[in-house]
Amino acid sequence: MRPLPAAAAALLLSVAAAYYVYVPLPSSLAEPWKLMVLDAVFRTFLHVGNLAQDLGISHYVHVVNYIVSQVEIKGPRSSETVRVTDTSLAGVQARVFEPKGMDRRLRRAVVYFHGGGWALGSGKMRSFDLLCRRMAEELHAVIVSVDYRLVPEVHFPEQYYDALNASQHFLKPEVLAQYSVDPERVAISGDSAGGNLAAAVAQQMATDNSSSVKFKVQALIYPVLQALDFNTPSYQQNGDTPILYRSLMVLFWLEYLNGDTSFASSLLANNHTALDPGRLDAVETMAKVNWTRLLPPALRKHYKPVAPARGAPRIVDELPALLDARAAPLLAEQAVLRATPPAYIMTCEHDVLRDDGFMYGRRLEEAGVPVTHDHYEDGFHACMVFSVWPAKFSVGTRSLKNYIRWLDRNL
Structure with a gap:
C-alpha cells in the first residue's frame, strides 16, 4: 500500500481538526470562531483529565489544574502601580493587590472569589491576576483574591467556610487598618462558583451581629445559585x-x-x-x-x-x-435577603446560569434590596475574564469595563 501523500495527510488532519473545533453557535454570540477555538482547548484539557482518571492515574481535576498551571499560574509580581503579595487570611491562601501612590489615605477594598466550579482555577492564574491588577489600578482599591480549597481535596461546606473565614478575618478592624482600608467601603464579589461563594458569604455576614464591619455592596458575575432545576x-x-x-x-x-x-x-x-x-x-x-x-x-x-x-x-x-442556602443562595429566606447589601449582577444570554442570576435579582428586589443588572445579549459564560490577549473578546472588554465602573460609582 502506497503511503498517503503529505498534502493529503495534511488535508485530512485539517478536516479532523475543524470537525473537532466546530460547534454550532447562535449568530448573536460574540466572535463565535474565537469561542470555538477556546472551547476546543478547554474540552481537550477535560478529555485528557478524564482519560487519566479512567486509567486510574489521577483525578481529572488534578490533571486539568496541572495543565493550566503550567501556562497560567503566575507569581506575586509587583509593578510600578500595584504591590502584589501572597498571604494567608485565617489559614486561607490569598493574593493581595495594593495600589501604590495613595499616601496614607483610606482606600476601598474588594474581596474576590474566582470561578471554576469549586474545583478548577486559582486566584494566581494569569486571567484572575490581571483582572485584580486592573481593579486595583482603576479603583485605587485593595483587592483580596481568595484561594479557597478545591474539589476533590474538600467538598461543601469547606469551600464556603474558607470564603467566610477569609472574609471575616479581612474585615477585622486591625486587618483593615493594616491595609489602610476604609471599613465603610468594602465589597464582596466573585464570578461563577466564586459568585456563589460571594452571595452565600454576603448573606451570612449581613445577618451576623458579631461583626462590626459589613460589606457595602455585593457584585455577582454570572453566579451559580441553585441546583434544584437544571431545566430552566x-x-x-x-x-x-x-x-x-x-x-x-x-x-x-x-x-x-x-x-x-x-x-x-x-x-x-x-x-x-x-x-x-x-x-x-x-x-x-x-x-x-x-x-x-x-x-x-x-x-x-x-x-x-x-x-x-x-x-x-x-x-x-x-x-x-x-436545600442548603449556603450552597444554593437562591434558596435563602426573604428576611436574609433583605439584610444583604446593594447588588450588582451580571448575566449572559448564552450561559446556562443566566436564569440563576435573573431569579436572584428578582428575589433581592422583592426583598427591597437595590439591584443593578447588566445583561449581555452576545455574552457567554466566563466572558469577563477573557478581556486580554490572546483570549480577548469584545464582550469581555465591555463587561469588565462596566463592572469596574459600577464598583467605582457604588463603593
Whole structure:
C-alpha cells in the first residue's frame, strides 16, 4: 500500500481538526470562531483529565489544574502601580493587590472569589491576576483574591467556610487598618462558583451581629445559585453552548456536594425535585426557583417547566446540601435577603446560569434590596475574564469595563 501523500495527510488532519473545533453557535454570540477555538482547548484539557482518571492515574481535576498551571499560574509580581503579595487570611491562601501612590489615605477594598466550579482555577492564574491588577489600578482599591480549597481535596461546606473565614478575618478592624482600608467601603464579589461563594458569604455576614464591619455592596458575575432545576429556560437553551455545558455544570455540583456521579442523569431530568409531597417545606422551597414567576416573559419564551410527578427524591435525602442556602443562595429566606447589601449582577444570554442570576435579582428586589443588572445579549459564560490577549473578546472588554465602573460609582 502506497503511503498517503503529505498534502493529503495534511488535508485530512485539517478536516479532523475543524470537525473537532466546530460547534454550532447562535449568530448573536460574540466572535463565535474565537469561542470555538477556546472551547476546543478547554474540552481537550477535560478529555485528557478524564482519560487519566479512567486509567486510574489521577483525578481529572488534578490533571486539568496541572495543565493550566503550567501556562497560567503566575507569581506575586509587583509593578510600578500595584504591590502584589501572597498571604494567608485565617489559614486561607490569598493574593493581595495594593495600589501604590495613595499616601496614607483610606482606600476601598474588594474581596474576590474566582470561578471554576469549586474545583478548577486559582486566584494566581494569569486571567484572575490581571483582572485584580486592573481593579486595583482603576479603583485605587485593595483587592483580596481568595484561594479557597478545591474539589476533590474538600467538598461543601469547606469551600464556603474558607470564603467566610477569609472574609471575616479581612474585615477585622486591625486587618483593615493594616491595609489602610476604609471599613465603610468594602465589597464582596466573585464570578461563577466564586459568585456563589460571594452571595452565600454576603448573606451570612449581613445577618451576623458579631461583626462590626459589613460589606457595602455585593457584585455577582454570572453566579451559580441553585441546583434544584437544571431545566430552566437558560439551561434548555444553552445546554450545548460553550464553555459551560449543562452536563458539566451538573458534574461540578455533584463534585462540590460530594455526591455520586451516577446521580447526574436524574439531576439532568429534574428527578431530584420530585420532593416528598408530605414535606411541609417542599412547595415553599420550589417557589424560590419558580422561573415561571421569577423570569420575565422575554426569557421564558416557549420553554416549559420540567417537573416530574415521580422521580428520585432520595437524592435530596442523600444530598441535603441541595436545600442548603449556603450552597444554593437562591434558596435563602426573604428576611436574609433583605439584610444583604446593594447588588450588582451580571448575566449572559448564552450561559446556562443566566436564569440563576435573573431569579436572584428578582428575589433581592422583592426583598427591597437595590439591584443593578447588566445583561449581555452576545455574552457567554466566563466572558469577563477573557478581556486580554490572546483570549480577548469584545464582550469581555465591555463587561469588565462596566463592572469596574459600577464598583467605582457604588463603593
